[in-house]
Amino acid sequence: MIEPTTLARPYARAAFEHARAAGDLAAWQAALSELAAITAEPKVAAAMRDPNQTAAQRAATLSGLAGDAVPSAVANLLAIMADNGRLSLLPEVAMLFDQLKQAVESTVAVHVTSAYPLSDAETQQLAETMQEKLARSITLTSETDPSLLGGALIRADDLVIDGSVRGRLNKLAGTLTQ
Structure with missing residues (x-):
């Protein structure tokens, strides 16, 4: 079985490259940290596994729970991850994003x-x-x-x-x- 960190790495790298190009690393870091904390809640995690919800509904639910903390580009990342069944990887994506940001900022x-x-x-x-x-x-x-x-x-x-x-x-x- 593939490690969650391995699966999360492409999402984190793509998010990081997009955020760095847009000059928006801090907003992305805050949004991803907020989303990781939200998905760590047992009730939210259970809702994300609900087979009655579509991928779009799962992404919209997470965006709604995070409120204003989710810029539109982050919402797009959520939609892609939801389509691929990878929303459970948000804590790993946030952790890897933080590591990439720290490496760039020394x-x-x-x-x-x-x-x-x-x-x-x-x-x-x-x-x-x-x-x-x-x-x-x-x-x-x-x-x-x-x-x-x-x-x-x-x-x-x-x-x-x-x-x-x-x-x-x-x-x-x-x-x-x-």
Whole structure:
């Protein structure tokens, strides 16, 4: 079976090239992110699989749910994806579009999961350190997960830095069981 990312890649690339030519990358990124979030909802996902709806109705439903967030060119992409039975790939298309946009802008998304909320100073210091380490501009997002016990887990592209207490305990447990 073909991976969803592989199926989504041509749609993402075509959308990206069109958006870049039109100078509208930000609007496309916002629209695709909104549509990906909408299709992630279980009720919407079920409606998109309803055999009683035509492809045009599915695309129109998604456009309607997103409201003003969907420019006409994005609505055209939805219609094409609906005709090909690929609306379920919208989260992958949005992710790949973001990656293409970041590559062109020489930015990288850094996601930090910490055991406690980071202060503004900690966030700023972490952003500066990661920008130096990656030698690229970054966009930093963060979330809190108390199950980490302490420390943080940092993800940027393929790089994962696990400085969490939970990660250290898991590593220690693995060493002890060998």
